[in-house]
Amino acid sequence: MNIYVLLKRTFDTEEKINIQQGRIDEDGAEFIINPYDEYAVEEAINQRDQHGGEVTVITIGEEDSEKQLRTALAMGADKAVLINTEDDLEAGDQFTTARILEAYFEDKQPDLILAGNVAIDEASGQVGPRLAERLGISYVTTITKLDIDGESVHIERDVEGDVEKVDTQLPLLVTCQQGLNEPRYPSLPGIMKAKKKPLEELEIDDLDLDEDDVEPKTKTIEVFLPPEKAAGRILDGEVNDQVKELVTLLRTEAKVL
Amino acid sequence: MSRKVLIIGETRDGVLRNVTFEAIAAAKTVSNGGEIIGLICGESGLNPLAEQMIHFGADRSIVVEHSKLETYTSEGFAQAVGRVIEQEKPEAIVMGHTAIGKDLTPKLAARFETGLISDVTELEEGGDNVVFTRPIYSGKAFEKKIITDGILFVTIRPNNISALDKDTSRTGDVTAIDVEIGDLRTVITDIIKKTADGVDLSEAKVIVAGGRGVKSKEGFDPLYELAEVLGGAVGASRGACDADYCDYSLQIGQTGKVVTPDLYIACGISGAIQHLAGMSNSKVIVGINKDPEANIFNIADYGIVGDLFEVIPQLIEEIKQVKVNA
Numbered sequence: 001m002n003i004y005v006l007l008k009r010t011f012d013t014e015e016k017i018n019i020q021q022g023r024i025d026e027d028g029a030e031f032i033i034n035p036y037d038e039y040a041v042e043e044a045i046n047q048r049d050q051h052g053g054e055v056t057v058i059t060i061g062e063e064d065s066e067k068q069l070r071t072a073l074a075m076g077a078d079k080a081v082l083i084n085t086e087d088d089l090e091a092g093d094q095f096t097t098a099r100i101l102e103a104y105f106e107d108k109q110p111d112l113i114l115a116g117n118v119a120i121d122e123a124s125g126q127v128g129p130r131l132a133e134r135l136g137i138s139y140v141t142t143i144t145k146l147d148i149d150g151e152s153v154h155i156e157r158d159v160e161g162d163v164e165k166v167d168t169q170l171p172l173l174v175t176c177q178q179g180l181n182e183p184r185y186p187s188l189p190g191i192m193k194a195k196k197k198p199l200e201e202l203e204i205d206d207l208d209l210d211e212d213d214v215e216p217k218t219k220t221i222e223v224f225l226p227p228e229k230a231a232g233r234i235l236d237g238e239v240n241d242q243v244k245e246l247v248t249l250l251r252t253e254a255k256v257l
Numbered sequence: 258m259s260r261k262v263l264i265i266g267e268t269r270d271g272v273l274r275n276v277t278f279e280a281i282a283a284a285k286t287v288s289n290g291g292e293i294i295g296l297i298c299g300e301s302g303l304n305p306l307a308e309q310m311i312h313f314g315a316d317r318s319i320v321v322e323h324s325k326l327e328t329y330t331s332e333g334f335a336q337a338v339g340r341v342i343e344q345e346k347p348e349a350i351v352m353g354h355t356a357i358g359k360d361l362t363p364k365l366a367a368r369f370e371t372g373l374i375s376d377v378t379e380l381e382e383g384g385d386n387v388v389f390t391r392p393i394y395s396g397k398a399f400e401k402k403i404i405t406d407g408i409l410f411v412t413i414r415p416n417n418i419s420a421l422d423k424d425t426s427r428t429g430d431v432t433a434i435d436v437e438i439g440d441l442r443t444v445i446t447d448i449i450k451k452t453a454d455g456v457d458l459s460e461a462k463v464i465v466a467g468g469r470g471v472k473s474k475e476g477f478d479p480l481y482e483l484a485e486v487l488g489g490a491v492g493a494s495r496g497a498c499d500a501d502y503c504d505y506s507l508q509i510g511q512t513g514k515v516v517t518p519d520l521y522i523a524c525g526i527s528g529a530i531q532h533l534a535g536m537s538n539s540k541v542i543v544g545i546n547k548d549p550e551a552n553i554f555n556i557a558d559y560g561i562v563g564d565l566f567e568v569i570p571q572l573i574e575e576i577k578q579v580k581v582n583a
Contacts (some may be wrong), residue, residue: 107421120511124376133364139364160457217370243561
């Protein structure tokens with residue numbers, strides 16, 4: 001099977017967000033593989049081990065993303081591709097990303113494409129379904145179980161807490177939800193091997209695209225932090241009195257009861 | 258500039274979801290006086306729902322009825338909605354940012370080569386454009402965005418934009434559109450209901466959430482009882498999910514769901530930054546924790562330092578009492 005994983009480098013979930021000159025300040029921040037994309041990498045490796053084939057991990061970004069690609073290779077992926085847009089694109093959106101990936105897949109024959117159901121930074125969740133639509137293949141989002149039997153695919157997906165069972169066919173794009181698997185940590189031999197695995201670097205030029213082809217349809221005009229919450233009130237007295245006071249406050253002051 | 262706006266309506270268990278009414282309210286701002294069209298797709302009997310969308314502010318409604326639209330699939334619904342978009346040529350499209358909204362709208366945006374701003378919590382007119390505010394980094398920050406080219410296509414987060422008042426005297430045309438739907442490659446074979454009362458976390462007005470301090474699966478029982486008394490839903494921190502006290506579908510946080518209820522009661526949750534990201538924009542936050550130093554108290558409006566197994570039963574009784582008296 002030709003298996004592909006769409007991966008995004010994101011801020012570590014531990015990071016506080018600061019804004020410098022109207023932009024998110026990345027100085028000194030730790031970066032990780034988007035946690036939902038880790039499920040995608042793990043699942044891709046498991047499916048390859050069951051059915052054979054090759055796992056290729058793709059990211060769009062800058063030079064720095066190589067680190068996250070190497071981590072995916074160390075987990076067990078076979079090949080990595082970095083589509084480096086640093087010199088060509090000032091801004092992009094989900095249209096841009098999907099358009100670049102569409103061009104990348106033009107001469108490929110994917111059986112299965114996996115992505116996270118959402119990235120924890122911009123959280124649009126658009127790129128997977130957009131790409132599937134452009135490639136003319138089916139997609140299933142927020143999956144928690146994936147069984148492939150020949151061309152038939154049986155899936156369980158999380159729909160607002162309920163479980164939906166879905167039958168479909170390859171080729172297919174899926175987006176991964178928590179609960180699908182337990183992503184492995186790269187082993188030391190895995191990390192050593194990853195250094196020698198192929199990592200191809202492309203620019204949009206190599207995909208016969210120019211800046212105009214991928215011009216975003218949306219624009220961010222401002223980034224800001226939410227107002228700081230004032231410290232609240234810790235109630236005191238016996239538990240019974242605290243509970244009574246809380247209910248009164250919720251009714252009269254907060255007006256939510 | 259006025260705009261013709263299409264609202265993609267959504268049902269759950271045969272009734273329109275509240276977020277559809279909120280989408281109509283958002284459409285009022287986007288339309289700037291232009292026509293607002295409600296759309297509802299399903300198997301049959303949709304006319305009363307189409308009327309209801311008019312009562313909540315749509316000028317007219319469209320229904321698409323087909324046996325292949327009985328349950329939602331991206332393929333089936335994209336064919337139905339796509340056909341309506343081709344026919345009506347709206348200048349803006351609004352839908353709820355729900356499981357279906359998240360699944361369907363990127364496919365339509367890709368098909369029509371448009372931008373899409375998802376998970377909008379606020380919107381305002383800004384000159385010739387509309388400025389949409391949405392959370393990023395799970396609410397640790399926000400961004401304001403505009404669409405620079407093509408249809409203004411947005412999904413709105415439930416519970417953030419108030420629906421307009423219902424006005425049953427409003428009237429408008431309801432038209433049916435016939436759509437051919439080809440064979441579907443993806444079929445739903447079964448749906449296993451896990452959410453018993455049908456109150457979804459993203460739309461719940463009240464959430465009672467438990468963390469490691471709940472200590473066990475059974476420990477969640479009083480939380481469920483409290484949620485029931487309040488007509489709310491139960492959520493959890495990652496710690497509680499990892500410890501197998503509850504299902505991952507309940508997880509709230511940077512991984513998991515991001516929620517903005519009117520009232521959030523955090524029980525035995527210390528308040529790690531990843532959890533706070535998922536709930537700190539709730540309107541009112543109550544923290545119940547044994548540890549007076551717990552981080553949750555830094556963002557809670559009201560805090561009770563104490564054992565949740567002692568506090569919650571008393572809270573349930575007190576709320577029942579208040580409800581009886583009211």
